[in-house]
Amino acid sequence: xxxxxxxxxxxxxxxxxxxxxxxxALPPAKKYLVLTCMDARIDPARAFGIxxxxxxxxxxxxxxxxxxxxSIVISQQLLGTNEVVVVKHTGCGMLTxxxxxxxxxxxxxxxxxxxxxxxxxxxxxxxxxxxxxxxKADVEFLRASKLVSDSVVVSGWxxxxxxxxxxxxx
Amino acid sequence: xxxxxxxxxxxxxxxxxxxxxxxxALPPAKKYLVLTCMDARIDPARAFGIxxxxxxxxxxxxxxxxxxxxSIVISQQLLGTNEVVVVKHTGCGMLTxxxxxxxxxxxxxxxxxxxxxxxxxxxxxxxxxxxxxxxKADVEFLRASKLVSDSVVVSGWxxxxxxxxxxxxx
Numbered sequence: 001x002x003x004x005x006x007x008x009x010x011x012x013x014x015x016x017x018x019x020x021x022x023x024x025a026l027p028p029a030k031k032y033l034v035l036t037c038m039d040a041r042i043d044p045a046r047a048f049g050i051x052x053x054x055x056x057x058x059x060x061x062x063x064x065x066x067x068x069x070x071s072i073v074i075s076q077q078l079l080g081t082n083e084v085v086v087v088k089h090t091g092c093g094m095l096t097x098x099x100x101x102x103x104x105x106x107x108x109x110x111x112x113x114x115x116x117x118x119x120x121x122x123x124x125x126x127x128x129x130x131x132x133x134x135x136k137a138d139v140e141f142l143r144a145s146k147l148v149s150d151s152v153v154v155s156g157w158x159x160x161x162x163x164x165x166x167x168x169x170x
Numbered sequence: 171x172x173x174x175x176x177x178x179x180x181x182x183x184x185x186x187x188x189x190x191x192x193x194x195a196l197p198p199a200k201k202y203l204v205l206t207c208m209d210a211r212i213d214p215a216r217a218f219g220i221x222x223x224x225x226x227x228x229x230x231x232x233x234x235x236x237x238x239x240x241s242i243v244i245s246q247q248l249l250g251t252n253e254v255v256v257v258k259h260t261g262c263g264m265l266t267x268x269x270x271x272x273x274x275x276x277x278x279x280x281x282x283x284x285x286x287x288x289x290x291x292x293x294x295x296x297x298x299x300x301x302x303x304x305x306k307a308d309v310e311f312l313r314a315s316k317l318v319s320d321s322v323v324v325s326g327w328x329x330x331x332x333x334x335x336x337x338x339x340x
Contacts, residue, residue, distance in 0.1 A: 002323055004202050004253055005338070011219025012336040019334025021211070026263055028210040032174050038226040038241050040198040041191070043215050049181025056208040059229040061241040070293055071208050071231040077275050079263060083174055093196055093249060105247050106317070114316045123240055146284045147276070155175055164189025166182040168175070 024053035032056075032083040033075045035138075037063040039089060041161045048087065048159075048166060056081060062094035063087060064126045065138035073147050082152050084142060087166060088135050089159040094127045102127075131158060135169040194223035202226075202253040203245045205308075207233040209259060211331045218257065218329075218336060226251060232264035233257060234296045235308035243317050252322050254312060257336060258305050259329040264297045272297075301328060305339040 001009075033056040036044055044050055044057050056079070058071045063086060065072070075081045102125045107115045128134035135156035142154045156170040171179075203226040206214055214220055214227050226249070228241045233256060235242070245251045272295045277285045298304035305326035312324045326340040 002253060002325075004200065004255065005325055007219050008255065008327065008336055009338075011217065012334075015217050015219075016330075016334035022332040022334070024211045024331065026209070026211075026261060030174065033208070038203070038228045038245065039196070040223050040225055040227075041194045041196075043222055045213050045215065047181065047185050049177050049185075052213055053210050055210055057210075057212075057229050058208045058231075059227050060238070061228075061244040067237075067240060068230070069291070070237060070295060073276065073288075073293070074231045074263065074272070074295060075208065077279055078267065078272065083172060085174065085178065091196060093244065097248065102244070102248065106243065109247055110316065110319060117316045118243075121239070123243070125240060125244060146280065146287045149280060153172055155172075157178065160186075161194070162192040164182075164186035164192070166178055168179075 021052050027079045028053070028055045028081055030054040031081045032085060033058060033072060033081045034085045034087065035063050035065060035068050036087040036159070037061065037089055037092060039092065039161070042089060042159060047164060048085070062092060062126055062128065063138070065141050067126060069145070069147065072142070076149065076152060084152060084154045085157065086135060086138050086154065087157045087159050088131060089161055090131065091161050092131065095129065095131065097127055099125050099127065132169050139170050191222050197249045198223065198225045198251055200224040201251045202255060203228060203242060203251050204255045204257065205233050205235060205238050206257040206329070207231065207259055207262060209262065209331070212259060212329060217334060218255070232262060232296055232298065233308070235311050237296060239315070239317065242312070246319065246322060254322060254324045255327065256305060256308050256324065257327045257329050258301060259331055260301065261331050262301065265299065265301065267297055269295050269297065302339050309340050
């Protein structure tokens, strides 16, 4: 067992010992979804004020709305959410490379078969060169998508990993 | 401004007022990635014992490893993580429907153009009929993928929303 696996078992024991929220319902009580980055420096519950049971939280590399579309459709159409909050962040790794860089690095580290799998899956890493513009583009993508009802409220934000602040972009 | 947007602004003010971790580095300090569901009843930081800065956290509907592959490759190849923890959970919405149900519901709620967009994007909602089997299948998928190095440790778990416990599956 790795140190990380041991940590999960210890955390499970202590968290469950004082756990009192086993009654919460499946649909998010406050009917919203937060989309943010997988970045290790973000704690959405504390930074964005999400109480347990209140909101779906989707996280991926760069807080990509395109990548999150499957989850967003399920959240809205099957579980009744009607608001989306997109939060990208300063210092994001997605600002630092292009698709061709990632393909090259995969080739160097994992070999030609791995690059072939990238091509087979048509994997787009979805990096972006400018932060606020990327927030606006993702909000626009969701507002324009026929898979998101016109009644859904979509807003876009930036979390500052240096200060812990979250500021509205759109 | 919606109540949810006001809540983010208020949470930003209080969280940043006592924020002291602006120095954390981009790569996760403990070099691991947790993949779990977007479900509102899961607080990964507390339930799985993740300290700020320690791990990437990817969340999507059902904790799907297929859906998370883009993020996992970036995490490992560009940001140096070498362990993946997959955590699905009891009471998951993904246990309750099939792709054809989701397509039908989208048609009823959003109309024919939305269903057409589902088909154009070849959107697979990736539901699963049995929980532990789905955990095993996702772990197997990652272990078999040429895009995941053989040296990466992958384990699979189930979080119980009723008890707050996390148990190892594989």
